[in-house]
Amino acid sequence: MKLLVVGSGGREHAIAKKLLESQGVDQVFVAPGNDGMTLDGLDLVNIGISEHSKLIEFAKENDIAWSFIGPDDALAAGIVDDFNQAGLKAFGPSRLAAELEWSKDFAKEIMVKYGVPTAAYGTFSDFEEAKAYIEKQEAPIVVKADGLALGKGVVVAETVEQAVEAAHDMLLDNKFGDSGARVVIEEFLDGEEFSLFAFVNGDKFYILPTAQDHKRAYDGDKGPNTGGMGAYAPVPHLPQSVVDQSVETIIKPVLKGMIAEGRSYLGVLYAGLILTADGPKVIEFNSRFGDPETQIILPRLTSDFAQNITDILDKKEPAITWLNEGVTLGVVVASEGYPLDYEKGLPLPEKTDGDIITYYAGAKFAENSRALLSNGGRVYMLVTTADTVSAAQEKIYDQLKKQDTTGLFYRHDIGGKAL
Ligand code: AMP
Numbered sequence: 001m002k003l004l005v006v007g008s009g010g011r012e013h014a015i016a017k018k019l020l021e022s023q024g025v026d027q028v029f030v031a032p033g034n035d036g037m038t039l040d041g042l043d044l045v046n047i048g049i050s051e052h053s054k055l056i057e058f059a060k061e062n063d064i065a066w067s068f069i070g071p072d073d074a075l076a077a078g079i080v081d082d083f084n085q086a087g088l089k090a091f092g093p094s095r096l097a098a099e100l101e102w103s104k105d106f107a108k109e110i111m112v113k114y115g116v117p118t119a120a121y122g123t124f125s126d127f128e129e130a131k132a133y134i135e136k137q138e139a140p141i142v143v144k145a146d147g148l149a150l151g152k153g154v155v156v157a158e159t160v161e162q163a164v165e166a167a168h169d170m171l172l173d174n175k176f177g178d179s180g181a182r183v184v185i186e187e188f189l190d191g192e193e194f195s196l197f198a199f200v201n202g203d204k205f206y207i208l209p210t211a212q213d214h215k216r217a218y219d220g221d222k223g224p225n226t227g228g229m230g231a232y233a234p235v236p237h238l239p240q241s242v243v244d245q246s247v248e249t250i251i252k253p254v255l256k257g258m259i260a261e262g263r264s265y266l267g268v269l270y271a272g273l274i275l276t277a278d279g280p281k282v283i284e285f286n287s288r289f290g291d292p293e294t295q296i297i298l299p300r301l302t303s304d305f306a307q308n309i310t311d312i313l314d315k316k317e318p319a320i321t322w323l324n325e326g327v328t329l330g331v332v333v334a335s336e337g338y339p340l341d342y343e344k345g346l347p348l349p350e351k352t353d354g355d356i357i358t359y360y361a362g363a364k365f366a367e368n369s370r371a372l373l374s375n376g377g378r379v380y381m382l383v384t385t386a387d388t389v390s391a392a393q394e395k396i397y398d399q400l401k402k403q404d405t406t407g408l409f410y411r412h413d414i415g416g417k418a419l
């Protein structure tokens with residue numbers, strides 16, 4: 001069987017690598033992918049994620065059994081609808097189901113309608129109304145661009161003035177373009193943040209191990225928000241009862257609600273949660289796998305990934321099994337300056353193998369050789385599994401110390417909350 005993964009980051013590297021390890025999978029293509037992936041035997045296809053008809057043509061000509069869609073913008077653009085219309089199977093939600101991610105306001109409406117616990121909120125497109133609402137709340141308060149903003153459209157304001165300024169930036173100064181033409185203003189939720197993922201088809205869902213991302217750029221959760229600087233799974237200090245409660249109060253009602261709305265969900269559902277004093281509450285839904293969470297969750301899958309997804313697509317019961325010991329932890333290495341401006345073309349260390357996996361994101365071969373150079377914000381990620389968080393940290397940080405990371409940076413405290 002031949003498969004296609006759409007996307008180019010570390011998440012897609014992890015998905016494609018795991019699929020290629022599955023029995024019965026002969027070849028995995030990644031469109032457009034990155035050169036680092038070829039070191040794991042993956043085949044790159046030079047087609048962009050928004051070129052749906054070219055992707056469809058490729059999938060048909062190459063007998064692709066099904067495609068796995070990685071990025072949110074592809075899903076929001078209706079790639080799965082287009083594949084399905086062309087008679088092709090794809091693992092990912094339709095454009096209408098993916099609205100859970102691409103409109104925060106829609107996600108909020110669904111949560112309110114189906115009783116899913118989340119922060120109290122108001123949605124505004126008029127600045128004066130937003131300002132009046134903010135002035136009635138207490139700080140801290142959260143201001144979010146309604147649409148997709150690559151994780152950067154959220155301001156956790158420490159004061160009412162800062163919140164008003166953020167709303168001004170989004171609604172009047174157009175800082176986030178169309179994404180910020182509407183803002184969601186939200187109550188600040190206090191508690192531990194974690195990610196809960198499920199593989200879903202309609203009302204059937206399969207929960208993945210819990211994970212915790214580190215969104216801020218620098219140690220101690222300082223600096224700007226990024227796509228994610230490292231993660232680990234499972235989160236050892238989250239009891240199973242919290243997962244069970246999240247399933248009952250969040251996953252089940254939202255999937256039921258989506259069916260009732262005629263937007264039955266297929267694919268990976270990603271719930272970003274905060275464990276508050278009143279139990280888990282939703283900060284956001286994403287309609288896809290997390291990056292970097294995928295890179296630390298999928299190595300824990302002990303069943304046949306391709307067979308599992310085939311079964312879910314066919315509405316058969318999949319036999320999904322996970323490693324139930326130890327912890328898998330990964331640290332992202334990024335270009336200095338990320339998430340703002342950064343240089344490209346820096347030489348990267350050799351790929352690690354065996355005990356420590358290297359997943360590539362922004363990596364590209366030099367003009368005339370197979371030496372990998374940096375080519376993006378998040379460049380690569382080292383991932384390992386060990387008995388404890390501190391043992392995993394030791395392995396990864398020892399390895400990173402041996403690598404030449406000139407011009408690159410990483411956090412030194414991934415997994416720190418578990419210690
Ligand atoms: P999001 O893009 O919605 O994941 O938000 C980015 C980050 O902002 C989250 O990972 C949280 O750390 C923080 N955040 C978002 N919404 C809230 C909230 N209502 N209360 C507290 N923190 C929040």
Ligand code: GLY
Nearest residue numbers: 213228290291292
């Ligand atoms: N890890 C954050 C995200 O994928 O959105």
